[in-house]
């Protein structure tokens with residue numbers, strides 16, 4: 723975890739280090755986990771090179787992230803709400819944090835420092851009969867309000883109305899999810 727994290731997770735009191743400078747010697751770790759976090763790194767190639775640096779030559783990297791196709795239903799609710807609030811036909815997209823290191827982009831980014839790359843897709847479906855968890859998820863993006871291009875509170879309220887109407891009409895709604903795990907071993911260093 724890192725003090726640059728907009729969500730300020732570091733306030734939990736957990737010991738924190740930035741992934742750009744890991745407190746480990748070269749070639750010292752058997753394995754490294756980078757689970758749903760590389761997309762937060764200010765300099766993603768540097769963070770990836772740092773993971774490769776600390777891994778032993780046959781060490782294992784396990785990273786995870788989301789596909790660009792993850793939770794599209796929530797993106798659509800948000801865009802519809804933003805369009806209504808702004809009074810325009812099509813509202814701005816929701817901030818996509820993981821698109822900086824998406825499942826589709828990750829192999830090329832990791833390939834600069836890792837070999838033997840494998841990708842395992844993890845598809846799923848969330849079916850909700852209560853709008854609250856979806857609204858809470860959208861609300862968690864408040865930390866990035868300055869990037870939303872739309873008034874966050876009004877948009878969130880409108881999104882809640884749209885999602886509630888969807889539940890009232892159909893009894894539930896489904897959110898298709900697509901995440902994935904990537905594994906790799908550090909490229910040989912001369």
Ligand SMILES: C[S@@+](CC[C@H](N)C(=O)[O-])C[C@H]1O[C@@H](n2cnc3c(N)ncnc32)[C@H](O)[C@@H]1O
Pocket residue numbers: 723724726727731732739740741742756757758759762763764
């Ligand atoms: C989506 S959460 C994932 C948390 C956990 N890895 C998991 O899979 O449940 C993203 C995490 O990345 C951390 N983070 C953000 N920027 C970071 C950075 N520069 N270096 C290290 N961790 C960072 C945040 O503090 C947060 O804990």
